[in-house]
Amino acid sequence: MADKEATVYIVDMGSSMADCHNGRIESNLDWGMRYVWDRISTTVAASRKTWNVGVVGVGTDETDNPLEEGEGYEHISVLQELGPMTMSSLGALRDRVKTSDTQIGDCISAVVLAIEMIEKLTKKLKYNRRIILVTDGEAPMDSSDIDDIAEKLKRSAIQLIVLGVDFDDADFGFKEEDKSSIKEQNEETLRELVEKCDGMYGTMAEAIAELETPRIKTVKPYKTYDGLLTLGDPNVHEDAMAINVERYFKTHKAAVPPASRVVMKTDSNGDASGTMENADDDEMQGVEPTPSFSAVKDARTYKVIDPKAIGGKRDVDFAELAKGYEYGRTAVHISESEFNITKIETVKCFSIYEPFLNMGETGMTIAQKFNDAAALKLSSLIHSLHELESYAVARIVIKDGKEPALILLAPHIEPDFECLYDVPLPFAEDVRNYPFPPLDKVITVHGNTITENHRNLPSKELQDAMNDYVDAMDISSWEMDDEGPALHRINQVVRHRATYPNEPIPPVAAILLKYANPPEDLVARAKSDLEDLIDKASVKKVPPKATAKKDKGEKPKPISGLDIDALLRQPENKRVTIDPNKAISDFKQKMEASDDHAEAEDAIKQMGAIIRDIITKSFGDQDYERAIEHIGVMRDTAIEFEYPDLFNSFIKDFKGRLLSGEFNGDRRVLWWNIKRFKLGLIDSKASEQSKVTAEEAAEFLKK
Structure with a gap:
């Protein structure tokens, strides 16, 4: 396969292309150019100097082509000479593609012009040659020489692709009713030309639909x-x-x-500049020079x-x-x-x-x-x-x-x-070995092996239900994409922004969204298997977790029926003193069981004393991580149970003692760790009950 390409796009720009048909809200030209812009922008993104693009307009107000002296080449203009395509030329071409005020322009003559352009560039060298014609078929065409033109296309190894706006296509399943006689005749002419030169013929609707499908890149x-x-x-x-x-x-x-x-260019006065500064190739990092951007x-x-x-x-x-x-x-x-x-x-x-x-x-x-x-x-x-x-x-x-x-x-x-x-x-x-207990048996502490009738082992009914559900959700028969959705989406957005720099980004194509969720019909078909699996596995909803002190009286009833919180709140079960060896769990239980501000304040004071003792007895920074963990738990619990004032009082007192050297020497490096983990004052953003502003909290950590 040749790495060199020469593609000429022939675009019908006659006055009829300004019409909107078949319920569309955009003109025939804009709709057809969706395909052309996508193909051209893909070429620009590839940055291949050997991929050449030319654009010919048919039905233009003026006549501008090398064959204009001959009969039948009126109102045909070369909008882009056949050559490498860049972002600058793409922007210039976009401004020139617009409908005209005439309906004169022969697409067959434009094909002849495109053949001349390709042969002039490629000569006898090895190229992939291609002509793509986009038209609505409403302008008169001269079909007298299509046999010679078809022979010329085959002899020059040029592939002709005709994409018609609302052309009939039985394979795609589209047929336009009440079309004009001239369009019907032109469709037959173009179809005959394509068949004689072994080209491709189709309706534009099919080409537009295929734009959303990720493309397989041949390398x-x-x-x-x-x-x-x-x-x-x-x-x-x-x-x-x-x-x-x-x-x-x-x-x-x-x-x-x-x-x-890239940045917006400015001149020496600080105003936006319209000229391109000199820059080395390395500095440009592959950015094409433009009047408004600089590397x-x-x-x-x-x-x-x-x-x-x-x-x-x-x-x-x-x-x-x-x-x-x-x-x-x-x-x-x-x-x-x-x-x-x-x-x-x-x-x-x-x-x-x-x-x-x-x-x-x-x-x-x-x-x-x-x-x-x-x-x-x-x-x-x-x-x-x-x-x-x-x-x-x-x-x-x-x-x-x-x-x-x-x-x-x-x-x-x-x-x-x-x-x-x-x-x-x-x-x-690179090899990581993670030991897991066996799934088909349970080994007791005494060494006995249990293979059934155990709470951690699935029953035969549960296994059968799971097998049925997995089989029902099999997506192996669904279409898979050879190119990643994320990659295709990024390329799609880049091409759209290059062509339409001021328009919003288009929505994600439906073909890409199918990878985010299982197919709806598959889920519906597997619903009964899922319900059976839920029943066999005894799946139940987990009650919501209480997140604040005010929710303590609104907790849902435990599934087991045993209310641990109610037991802990009984006077005989309340923990009075926090054990330093298991301070975190005892502190959380004491805060959970506290009924008023005084009990919470007592828990904070006990935890604070334990933290100070840890730091005082630490050999160097050996126990600093343990102290940081205790402070973090105290801070999070104070936020959860809406006691920010108690923690703020503790941390202010703690900072003064730490910086004064009260904890058996200079331990100011610990304050750096507290700053790193952001364990300072609780501000009003973290807790609505706090009267400390975010600025005051930040200043407290800095000093």
């Missing part, structure tokens, strides 16, 4: 490795195997197009702490810096010479080792082209692995100096094609 094979595949070391062992192979991507992640940072330029400065410098910091040059790697909370620096020692000196190779999970993209290894000996050797290896039902583990270095990777090679055999598929293997650090 050229990309070679990732070209060299020897070895089994053993040929330099050491005479019987070692060495095969000349080539490795290509089989699957590759489609990346979302990157966003470039963002980065400037970095590096500072180090220096008490002797003004402000306590001084600037340093980047060359004076050393690389630092975070180890816990410590920065460990490694010089360039030391860093080079840690790098593995690798040599390009692809060698099989004496087996795991697909961790990334898939590769495909084939024999070197035009090397029959290598093809025979690789075929022998592939068939050996296939017959033994085995895989091979290989080490690959794409090129000298690259990091090595371990891959798993799997044989693949078709009648006329053989290869080795490969997937990367994880390193030991």
Whole structure:
């Protein structure tokens, strides 16, 4: 497939294209241009200099084309010469595409003009040549030479695609009633031309409908490795195997197009400028120069702490810096010479080792082209692995100096094609083993094994109900997309904004939303299975959780019938003293069981004393995390039960004691941790009962 393309779009701009038909609220031209703009903007986004686009207008008020001296080429204008398409030319073209005041313009003559444009550019070179005609068929056409034109299209390998506005299409299921006789005749003429040149003919409604469907992007094979595949070391062992192979991507992640940072250009007076500043290619970061945008330029400065410098910091040059790697909370620096020692000196190779999970993209290894000996050797290896039902583990270095990777090679055999598929293997650090109890049995503390009649084991009825529901919700027969919905949506929005910069973003296409929810008919069909599953599993609603003190009297009745809160509120069960060894749970229980402000205040005071004791007895910062956890629980509980004043009183007192050195020395670093976790005053945003403003809370943490 040629990588060069030459596409000419012929757009009917006659006066009839300004009409709105079949219940549409946009003109025939705007509706048809939806398809054209989508195709052109896709070409612009690809940024391929070898993809050429030309646009010819038919039925224009003026005549502007190389064949205008000939008869039948009146009111045909070249709106865009055949060549690379850019954002600037897209904007200029958008302003020129509009309906005219005439209905004269021959689409057949425009096809001849498009053929001349393509042949002039492509000559005898290898190109994908294409002409796309968009018309409503209301203007007269000269059909006397369609046989010669069809032969010319076939001889020049040009594909003709005709998309008619409200054209009849039995395959798509559309037929326009009460159409004019000239349109009916033109449809027959264009259909005959397309059939004779083996082109494509369809109605515009079908083309518009297909715009929402994600497109499969066809890419050229990309070679990732070209060299020897070895089994053993040929330099050491005479019987070692060495095969000349080539490795290509089989699957590759489609990346979302990157966003470039741009700013509105300004002149020296601070006003918006209409000229483009000079900028290096690297600075533009792939942004096409435009009159109103300029690339963002980065400037970095590096500072180090220096008490002797003004402000306590001084600037340093980047060359004076050393690389630092975070180890816990410590920065460990490694010089360039030391860093080079840690790098593995690798040599390009692809060698099989004496087996795991697909961790990334898939590769495909084939024999070197035009090397029959290598093809025979690789075929022998592939068939050996296939017959033994085995895989091979290989080490690959794409090129000298690259990091090595371990891959798993799997044989693949078709009648006329053989290869080795490969997937990367994880390193030991990538493998995570999570132990889970068995699902089909319960092992008691005494070592006994129970396989049925246990609360943690599903009954046979529940298993059958789950099997039926899973079978009913099987979506394997539903259509799957080869390109991700998120990627397609971003590309769709970018193309729309490039074409219509001032219009709102279009809604998400319905075909993409089907991935967000299961199909409605499938859910309806599986409803009875779901109800049966709910019944067998005894699924019940969980009562809502009380979130504040005022809700305590409105709690729903527990499912078990045992009201733990009522038991804890009884005088004989109320916890008087909080145990320091289980302070958090005791504190929460005491706050839950408190009936008035005095009891909550007592719980806060006890918790505060425990926190101060933890810090005083801490060896260095050993128990700081424990103290931070206690303060966080106290703050969250005070917000939950609407006692922000009690916590605020505690934290103010705590800060004064901490900064004065009351807790067995200088422990001001703890206050830095409190600031980091934002455990300061409870402001009115966090609790409506607080009288502290957000500004006061922020100032309290700063000082």
